[in-house]
Amino acid sequence: MTERNTSTDSPEKRAAGIAAARLVSSGMVVGLGTGSTVAYTIKELGRLVREKGLDILGVVTSYQSEMLAIEAGIKLTTLSQHPELDLAIDGADQIDSELHAIKGGGAAHTREKIVSVSAKRFVVVADESKTSTQLDKTVPVEVLPFAKELAVKKIRELGGKPHLRSAVKKDGPVITDNGNFVLDAEFGVIKDPETLALQLSAIPGVVEHGIFCNVDELYIGNKDGSVKIVTRQK
Amino acid sequence: MTERNTSTDSPEKRAAGIAAARLVSSGMVVGLGTGSTVAYTIKELGRLVREKGLDILGVVTSYQSEMLAIEAGIKLTTLSQHPELDLAIDGADQIDSELHAIKGGGAAHTREKIVSVSAKRFVVVADESKTSTQLDKTVPVEVLPFAKELAVKKIRELGGKPHLRSAVKKDGPVITDNGNFVLDAEFGVIKDPETLALQLSAIPGVVEHGIFCNVDELYIGNKDGSVKIVTRQK
Amino acid sequence: MTERNTSTDSPEKRAAGIAAARLVSSGMVVGLGTGSTVAYTIKELGRLVREKGLDILGVVTSYQSEMLAIEAGIKLTTLSQHPELDLAIDGADQIDSELHAIKGGGAAHTREKIVSVSAKRFVVVADESKTSTQLDKTVPVEVLPFAKELAVKKIRELGGKPHLRSAVKKDGPVITDNGNFVLDAEFGVIKDPETLALQLSAIPGVVEHGIFCNVDELYIGNKDGSVKIVTRQK
Amino acid sequence: MTERNTSTDSPEKRAAGIAAARLVSSGMVVGLGTGSTVAYTIKELGRLVREKGLDILGVVTSYQSEMLAIEAGIKLTTLSQHPELDLAIDGADQIDSELHAIKGGGAAHTREKIVSVSAKRFVVVADESKTSTQLDKTVPVEVLPFAKELAVKKIRELGGKPHLRSAVKKDGPVITDNGNFVLDAEFGVIKDPETLALQLSAIPGVVEHGIFCNVDELYIGNKDGSVKIVTRQK
Incomplete structure (x- = not known):
């Protein structure tokens, strides 16, 4: 990015x-x-x-x-x-x-x-x-810091490659306006965005993902x- | 309660x-x-x-x-x-x-x-x-304060009656350990908990609901x- | 209370x-x-x-x-x-x-x-x-959860008796609208509120105290x- | 920076x-x-x-x-x-x-x-x-987002020039691990760090400043x- x-x-x-x-x-x-x-x-x-x-x-x-x-x-x-x-x-x-x-x-x-x-x-x-034509960019997923490792695991089970977003003007990860982390998840071509949206929402500790x-x-x-x-x- | x-x-x-x-x-x-x-x-x-x-x-x-x-x-x-x-x-x-x-x-x-x-x-x-035999108690739903009204509306669309939980030892609503609100939602008898769980998770601003x-x-x-x-x- | x-x-x-x-x-x-x-x-x-x-x-x-x-x-x-x-x-x-x-x-x-x-x-x-005539009620002190023990110690050094405020409609402590704890600190008669105000503000992890x-x-x-x-x- | x-x-x-x-x-x-x-x-x-x-x-x-x-x-x-x-x-x-x-x-x-x-x-x-020999770098001051403008005003009254720290990998300001803003305040040469420390702590909405x-x-x-x-x- x-x-x-x-x-x-x-x-x-x-x-x-x-x-x-x-x-x-x-x-x-x-x-x-x-x-x-x-x-x-x-x-x-x-x-x-x-x-x-x-x-x-x-x-x-x-x-x-x-x-x-x-x-x-x-x-x-x-x-x-x-x-x-x-x-x-x-x-x-x-x-x-x-x-x-x-x-x-x-x-x-x-x-x-x-x-x-x-x-x-x-x-x-x-x-x-x-x-x-199709979505293929990384999907930002806002997660509670407490749930970072669980979300990483669950996103991988869905076929994604999550990367914790690092900050530049502070040490460590980017913190959102809500106080949480962002995992940028690569899924390649997303064939069915609506299904992926539901799957990501169901992960415990996911506050909100970037599929609209x-x-x-x-x-x-x-x-x-x-x-x-x-x-x-x- | x-x-x-x-x-x-x-x-x-x-x-x-x-x-x-x-x-x-x-x-x-x-x-x-x-x-x-x-x-x-x-x-x-x-x-x-x-x-x-x-x-x-x-x-x-x-x-x-x-x-x-x-x-x-x-x-x-x-x-x-x-x-x-x-x-x-x-x-x-x-x-x-x-x-x-x-x-x-x-x-x-x-x-x-x-x-x-x-x-x-x-x-x-x-x-x-x-x-x-079946679940029929209120379902606590943790929501971002920013999303309170939207969550109330969406829970009603799912057939629930949400009530913002009020605090006793502070003025205003209960705040969770994560800094959010709790909506206690009455759904009557919950016939299909797994479907309701997915529906609640999909509401924007819902951090996590109480169906396990x-x-x-x-x-x-x-x-x-x-x-x-x-x-x-x- | x-x-x-x-x-x-x-x-x-x-x-x-x-x-x-x-x-x-x-x-x-x-x-x-x-x-x-x-x-x-x-x-x-x-x-x-x-x-x-x-x-x-x-x-x-x-x-x-x-x-x-x-x-x-x-x-x-x-x-x-x-x-x-x-x-x-x-x-x-x-x-x-x-x-x-x-x-x-x-x-x-x-x-x-x-x-x-x-x-x-x-x-x-x-x-x-x-x-x-003089202030003698407990002074609520909002503290970062991370700093609870340090604030307890420092308030005691100032002559106060701090009590973590417990919630009624949630398990554990009251959480403020800002996501923090409240220590209710007894100081007896507070002879010099302005000095105590400065002393409380100087404690690391104290977000704000109740002396105005x-x-x-x-x-x-x-x-x-x-x-x-x-x-x-x- | x-x-x-x-x-x-x-x-x-x-x-x-x-x-x-x-x-x-x-x-x-x-x-x-x-x-x-x-x-x-x-x-x-x-x-x-x-x-x-x-x-x-x-x-x-x-x-x-x-x-x-x-x-x-x-x-x-x-x-x-x-x-x-x-x-x-x-x-x-x-x-x-x-x-x-x-x-x-x-x-x-x-x-x-x-x-x-x-x-x-x-x-x-x-x-x-x-x-x-003497401190003269900008002093980072963590403030509640709610108190940003008040903290800016009060830091100016203390002779400082505060700048809200902007993020690079998110839109808008840097958010700290605690969910707050950082004001980087220039004070020139800080002749009396201990006094400035107390003054900054006393500003409502200041969570913690960077003078140790x-x-x-x-x-x-x-x-x-x-x-x-x-x-x-x-």
Whole structure:
């Protein structure tokens, strides 16, 4: 995994991120995802709040998205106060043609999943490089530190190769915003993401894994600023 | 739910707890459960360590069992250092004729499940009052505070009635040893515990629920000191 | 310590709680404390929001005050978004004539202190029974579980008798909203609360203790509905 | 701050780390610090356990030191079971001529401080580059996420410039093993470390800062393998 906090501008991420911001209208409560693509959405929503009088409430998915949203001037609320969101927008590490996604490169997938499942509509923003016919990237699995060895064993029994994610700016493993570890598990091509999702959830000590089966729409940004929209077949 | 920390002596719990302690021999690494029945096991193991030279290592499932084990003089280790346990002994809130159990009245079921699944053999100690043809007690579900409302909604969709467990010696809800909430969910008679277990695990934000499908043996203590042993049919 | 969640009505708590609510005006960001007295304030603020169009934002100090505030219909924000509060209102376990207070019977004193110190004005609401010439109640000290034994030793060196607070609705100790333990420490009459506050803060592993030296005003409610106000001499 | 997990060999760190391992004898319970210098101590202790029959128990200060100690084959125990340690060995980011130290570059200083204060003797291992007449490096301060803005404000009032430490392998801030943030605070030359230590501890929401005033001995390793020992004047 390479460094995540890139500061370089990306026209394709920008295109997707800004297009999704247009889905937001006054009165909405919106889930705000984590990562470099949805950061464009958050900044654009902030601009619309300041310049166009957009009146919304945001629910954040991580400390990072909280900081970005506060900087952008978006009023924040909580899932406790607004358990049903009108819309959630987030990025993805990889997404297949049936809109199954892998998330969690930023270690924020637990709250991201809770927020996205709490929303009436869940839109993923991405660039072309994230799309794939089938999922084959590593699946981040958040586990209680107490259960690390058990989760490693159980993931292996499912055919995966788990690696404890190490931190760079602290000694030892990455700790999530919830205080847990992340196991990045290689499964090769994942033929049946929905079954694997259930199997991973059933492992004792797994808090949440990065397979998402609830994406409603995908916004794919292109370098020329155009955006392709894919809607899930129901 | 009534108060948990009873100090009154119970001959039937004592019978079961002490009988299970006899399964432990020197060299073993043993998972030590939480609650009033397995407390007899822990005290008996401590006696055997002190008086008979029993040489074992314990892995605890809660702060309570840690304190009891230290008081008893049992040397403790961790799941990280000993990921596979020879034996785990624990209590249960209710257990059916096929050895499906409900645990979590003491809010310790997450670590209890991780420990019991890490053991080669998992023995439950109980008195007759805990046995039932079918499970029908409330199922404790540990959830991330962030996911409380979503979990409430999803448990209702599964036919359950969830109640946030309130604390007595602090304001607000009970917080588990892992920092989370407990929803006590009524499902009436649970006809298919294994399916419900999978459904509860799949809810985003559920850390662990109290349905256990991995009990190998049940020790039922009687008032006369006798113990009935039930072994799972495989 | 007796059970905390009383449902019986208290005219004196009500008097103090409601009087403090009158300090709140539209546009304010208000810290909302935890406990049975400030619960009257929260309910009254909710009534003013619904019936009088009071337009405020609340910052909560615990899961309990969050639930009460949401039920009351008060819009919530966070300390991250509003680091400086106009006012904080909270209860106390005991308060002396110089407005030093002991808090933490509800195990919420860590967030309560952070919120009250973040406010321009900190008002405590109480009934007469909480006032005392000198502080002599037990001081709740929130400690990392990892540091329990060290904190016990250090508190004893300071002349205190610490007792780990046990839970009733879970096995083992009370866990705070932050995931830590509470040591209730008896010091007898505390002659110099400010020095003891510094000494307790300096103990490694102490997250926060219950001595508050930042109370600006005290509202003491009487049974006849009248309220006595005491202001700190600066 | 540069990347912490270096794999390159360092003769001076090795010299100090191994020399300190010689202080350990059978029967001891030893606190095992975190970082690249004390990693040599842990590996050497593991070698002595395997090859020389050294019989000790270790108490770890982080997930990293836990993993290293398990790999090395050192039997681990806990502070709960052994509240008083015979010896603690750890590294430092900077240490002055009076043996005041700054620790926390690895974000493990909270548990490191608890462990070192629990030990009868605390030895720091370092290379020459860590020594300084006066402390002037950034002081890591672990804070509750809830208290971030308040801690930033209070550190500024003390003359410091705090920076929230950002993560590389997750989005947003570094999270410590205890689930908290780290503020790296620049104070320039710290003339009175003991006073600053008390001031930082007194900030609500500060869990623990990286100033250590309890070092008993310093082992400074040189490239030629020699070690200089400095003992604190009492």
